[in-house]
Amino acid sequence: MTLVIKAREDAVDDSTLKPAAKAINDGGVVVFPTETVYGIGADAFNPRAVRRIFEIKKRPADNPLIVHIAKLEDLEELVKTIPHEARKLIDAFWPGPLTLILPKKDTVPDEVTAGLPTVAVRMPAHRVALKLIELSGTPIAAPSANPAGKPSGTEGRHVIEDFYGKVDVIIDGGRTSLGLESTVLDLTGEKPRIVRPGFITKEDIESVLGKELETYVPKKNEKPISPGMKYRHYAPDAEMFVITGDEREKLEKMKNAAERMLKDGKRVGLILFRDDIPAELAHLDRVENCVMKICSSDERLAASKLFLTLREFDERNVDIILAEEKEEKGLWLAIMNRVRKAAGGKVL
Numbered sequence: 001m002t003l004v005i006k007a008r009e010d011a012v013d014d015s016t017l018k019p020a021a022k023a024i025n026d027g028g029v030v031v032f033p034t035e036t037v038y039g040i041g042a043d044a045f046n047p048r049a050v051r052r053i054f055e056i057k058k059r060p061a062d063n064p065l066i067v068h069i070a071k072l073e074d075l076e077e078l079v080k081t082i083p084h085e086a087r088k089l090i091d092a093f094w095p096g097p098l099t100l101i102l103p104k105k106d107t108v109p110d111e112v113t114a115g116l117p118t119v120a121v122r123m124p125a126h127r128v129a130l131k132l133i134e135l136s137g138t139p140i141a142a143p144s145a146n147p148a149g150k151p152s153g154t155e156g157r158h159v160i161e162d163f164y165g166k167v168d169v170i171i172d173g174g175r176t177s178l179g180l181e182s183t184v185l186d187l188t189g190e191k192p193r194i195v196r197p198g199f200i201t202k203e204d205i206e207s208v209l210g211k212e213l214e215t216y217v218p219k220k221n222e223k224p225i226s227p228g229m230k231y232r233h234y235a236p237d238a239e240m241f242v243i244t245g246d247e248r249e250k251l252e253k254m255k256n257a258a259e260r261m262l263k264d265g266k267r268v269g270l271i272l273f274r275d276d277i278p279a280e281l282a283h284l285d286r287v288e289n290c291v292m293k294i295c296s297s298d299e300r301l302a303a304s305k306l307f308l309t310l311r312e313f314d315e316r317n318v319d320i321i322l323a324e325e326k327e328e329k330g331l332w333l334a335i336m337n338r339v340r341k342a343a344g345g346k347v348l
């Protein structure tokens with residue numbers, strides 16, 4: 001039986017979260033909210049508990065986890081050194097949605113790092129997550145709370161649907177505020193490099209470090225050094241395509257493709273990163289089998305809505321999703337990274 005606990009950021013208390021902390025200490029698995037997405041976590045120093053995460057999620061064993069901490073002393077337990085650049089970024093962005101990859105200590109189990117000599121660590125900016133880690137007295141290894149490859153959980157009801165009966169405790173903290181996973185930055189090479197874009201943008205990091213970052217491009221058959229790199233991620237049940245081109249081309253392609261698919265009897269979902277339905281697509285909004293979602297032209301709002309939209313398409317039994325492309329600057333880089341991963345690289 002899974003224990004479900006209601007815990008909101010504006011009313012965090014020790015007694016509410018103690019059963020979840022006890023579950024972590026007893027080798028259990030706990031789903032908990034962060035500011036980005038929900039995590040499914042276990043004691044980072046308990047290999048058997050960490051293996052349960054992989055089993056529950058059906059996650060490939062070569063896909064490393066992120067370790068969540070509540071204080072800087074926790075970081076010292078996990079990594080061999082904290083370079084000057086890491087300290088500058090910690091001062092600027094922690095607690096927050098930035099994960100740092102650093103050389104790990106031998107005490108960190110291989111199950112957490114997929115056998116790599118590095119470990120990914122972050123300090124979440126969420127009072128419930130921080131209190132859970134503090135009460136547990138141990139760093140918590142946690143990937144996003146979703147079945148492997150599916151959209152990340154950003155609402156309590158979603159993680160309850162996915163994991164009730166499979167984990168020991170679910171902490172329902174409502175909707176997460178950001179809705180998109182953390183930026184992952186590798187600090188183990190000659191130059192800092194972004195291996196997964198997120199809410200902390202390339203420009204944000206460069207302004208703190210005073211240098212240009214590299215963007216990591218994995219080589220074929222190379223072992224992933226961060227979550228979200230190798231496999232199809234964030235994917236809904238429906239087949240999904242990214243619509244590319246300039247504004248006129250995108251709308252024309254989306255209209256023609258949607259009309260063709262609707263004629264073939266498909267239920268079609270459209271993702272538009274704008275504030276209103278364009279005139280070219282207005283007629284489709286009146287078609288019963290066309291589900292149109294306006295995800296906003298504002299990058300922060302669009303990010304918070306993306307996984308919710310993909311989940312809604314699953315709930316409404318959409319067969320095919322068409323998502324418009326946006327120029328990959330600022331936070332749009334992270335949003336389009338998730339959209340392309342969800343589509344498995346398929347474009348129109």
